[in-house]
Amino acid sequence: MLETRGLTAINRVNLSRPVALALNDGIIRADRSFFDFGCGRGTDVAALVGMGIPATGWDPVHNPAAERSRADVVNLGYVVNVIENPQERREALRQAWQLSTKVLVIAARLDWDIKAEQAVPFSDGVITAKGTFQKFFSQDELQGWVEECLGVQADAAAPGVFYVFRLATDREAHLARLPHRRQASAAAPPSFTLDRNRDVLCQRRASRGASSRRATRIAAPGGQSVGACR
Ligand SMILES: C[S@@+](CC[C@H](N)C(=O)[O-])C[C@H]1O[C@@H](n2cnc3c(N)ncnc32)[C@H](O)[C@@H]1O
Numbered sequence: 001m002l003e004t005r006g007l008t009a010i011n012r013v014n015l016s017r018p019v020a021l022a023l024n025d026g027i028i029r030a031d032r033s034f035f036d037f038g039c040g041r042g043t044d045v046a047a048l049v050g051m052g053i054p055a056t057g058w059d060p061v062h063n064p065a066a067e068r069s070r071a072d073v074v075n076l077g078y079v080v081n082v083i084e085n086p087q088e089r090r091e092a093l094r095q096a097w098q099l100s101t102k103v104l105v106i107a108a109r110l111d112w113d114i115k116a117e118q119a120v121p122f123s124d125g126v127i128t129a130k131g132t133f134q135k136f137f138s139q140d141e142l143q144g145w146v147e148e149c150l151g152v153q154a155d156a157a158a159p160g161v162f163y164v165f166r167l168a169t170d171r172e173a174h175l176a177r178l179p180h181r182r183q184a185s186a187a188a189p190p191s192f193t194l195d196r197n198r199d200v201l202c203q204r205r206a207s208r209g210a211s212s213r214r215a216t217r218i219a220a221p222g223g224q225s226v227g228a229c230r
Pocket residue numbers: 005006008009010012016037038039040041059060061062076077078079082083088092
C-alpha cells in the first residue's frame with residue numbers, strides 16, 4: 001500500500017498551499033529550520049532552500065534514506081489523508097508533532113474535493129479512480145482529530161490547513177499579527193509567494209553560475225524541478 005500512496009505525490013510547479021500560506025503568515029522564515037514530513041517529490045523543500053531557508057524533508061516512498069530531523073517548523077502536508085490505516089495516520093501526526101520545536105503545519109484534503117462517482121468506499125475513506133486511498137475530512141473533523149490526537153489546540157490557517165504551536169507565547173504572537181498579515185496578502189494563490197520571491201531565487205541561481213538571468217528551473221532533491229524565474 002505504501003507504493004500506491006507514493007502515487008499521490010504530484011509534480012508541483014508552485015509551492016504547496018500550506019507552505020505558501022505559512023510563508024505569508026511568517027511561520028516559515030529564514031531564521032527557522034523547516035522539515036517536510038512526507039515531502040513527496042521535494043519541490044517545497046527545494047524552493048525553500050532556494051529562498052535561503054534551512055529546509056530538509058523525508059518521504060517513505062520518494063526520499064526514504066533521508067534523516068527525520070527535528071526542526072522549528074514541521075510540515076505534514078496532505079499526508080494524513082493518504083493513509084488508510086487510522087492507527088498509522090494518528091502515528092504519522094504524532095511523529096511529525098514530536099519533531100517540531102515551534103510549529104506544526106498540517107494540511108489535509110477536505111470533503112468538498114470528493115468526486116463520488118469515481119470513488120469506492122474503503123476503510124474510513126475511499127479508493128479513487130487512480131487506485132489511491134483518500135480520507136476526505138470536514139474542516140471541523142480535521143481540527144477535532146488533530147486536537148484529540150495531540151492534546152493541544154489547532155488554529156485554522158485556511159480551509160484544510162491548521163497550525164499547532166508548541167508555545168502559548170508563539171501562538172499569541174501569531175494571532176496578534178494575523179489580521180495585519182492577512183490584509184496585506186488577501187486571497188494570495190499558492191504561486192504568489194513563489195512569484196514574490198522570484199528575484200531572490202533568480203539571484204541565488206545566478207550566483208551559482210547560471211549562464212543567464214532567464215534561468216527557468218530550480219532542481220528538487222529527486223531531480224524534479226520547480227518553476228522559479230521567468
Ligand atoms: C499527497 S502526497 C503529499 C506530498 C507533499 N507533502 C506535497 O504536498 O507535495 C502524500 C505523501 O505522503 C507520503 N506518505 C505516505 N505514508 C506516509 C507516512 N506514514 N508518513 C509520512 N509520509 C507518508 C507519500 O509517500 C506521499 O509522498
